């Protein structure tokens with residue numbers, strides 16, 4: 001075997017129809033969005049913060065490395081608890097080398113915001129996938145605040161930014177429903193004199209707002225006359241350190257939920273998943289498709305700025321087709337790839353629209369899912385802003401193909417799940433991207449009884 005053969009053997013993996021049902025009780029790793037924000041805000045606070053349940057995926061570790069490179073002390077104890085000694089608002093230091101953001105859009109865009117109101121210059125680099133993603137959406141508002149950018153063609157990475165002090169507070173109405181853009185502006189506002197304001201026509205995940213409240217930021221949230229959300233942050237206010245418990249990630253739980261719904265006779269429980277309403281779209285969608293999901297033991301993790309968590313019990317179900325409301329897209333934006341798999345096994349025609357944003361994630365998730373699903377026997381039509389899927393009515397998909405993941409963890413995991421409900425199994429060409437958001441995914445599937 002040549003060395004390139006051994007590399008591909010190590011990264012490709014086949015997922016076969018589960019020999020029996022899936023069963024058991026599991027937990028998924030900590031929420032990725034909350035983990036990024038926990039590290040960034042702790043690094044800006046005065047004093048020592050403690051974070052329990054941090055996602056130790058590559059994306060979050062890229063954020064940790066960047067915060068360290070700018071002066072925060074970040075340590076992981078043997079018991080898995082993370083301690084962060086912050087530098088105070090405005091206290092980040094000039095990084096000595098380029099900040100390597102790996103595959104992570106969230107790290108890149110939120111850190112661009114954080115640094116825009118610091119007196120430093122930073123260069124951002126990333127992998128081949130991240131280097132194709134649009135950064136103009138944060139360059140525009142942050143330029144209005146006074147930061148300067150030299151980006152690669154099309155407003156892409158590698159890019160260098162020069163932050164500014166004092167930055168100029170802005171009022172910015174989001175032209176695209178993006179929590180990353182919202183958060184970048186709010187983070188820039190922390191070290192900007194006066195009030196920085198973001199107007200959100202369609203609500204997106206609100207973890208930044210919740211966590212800023214917990215850290216003692218002066219933040220005000222209201223609705224304007226057009227019923228748009230208005231978020232205001234007052235700058236130059238110190239943050240106080242915090243103890244944070246990170247709940248399980250609904251975007252990771254999504255793969256296990258769909259797997260249990262489509263593999264006959266399955267019944268599993270995924271414990272400790274946040275069902276923050278801005279993130280619970282997939283569970284609602286699956287319930288509307290006839291999925292039997294019981295939300296158990298609601299409780300709050302983390303007090304005032306906390307998140308509501310549930311244990312989700314889910315069992316195999318006859319699913320029916322769905323036409324989700326485009327207004328619900330932000331509440332499940334990362335879950336569409338696996339929702340397409342559910343639709344491919346459902347009864348009838350599902351129509352997914354309003355999904356333009358999926359084209360600028362780690363891969364073009366509309367085209368990549370359409371091609372992959374077709375190659376394993378699903379009936380799929382690609383439209384400009386989504387997919388039309390004629391489901392099998394519960395019959396297993398043909399399978400037998402190898403799926404190219406294009407450095408996209410959600411593509412890899414979605415087709416792994418599809419493999420569990422296929423006759424010939426599905427091979428994933430490269431499982432390495434899964435480590436960005438869901439370390440332990442394959443072991444968890446095996447523990448539930450999947451054929452891997």
Ligand SMILES: O=C(O)C1=C[C@@H](OP(=O)(O)O)[C@@H](O)[C@H](O)C1
Pocket residue numbers: 032033034106177178179180181183204205333334357
């Ligand atoms: O703010 C965040 O943590 C995220 C927001 C979403 O991106 P957009 O805001 O670009 O839609 C999502 O896709 C990403 O995985 C995480």
Ligand SMILES: C=C(OP(=O)(O)O)C(=O)O
Pocket residue numbers: 059103104105106107334361362410437
């Ligand atoms: C889009 C995603 O993440 P990011 O934008 O942080 O790369 C994702 O996790 O699906």
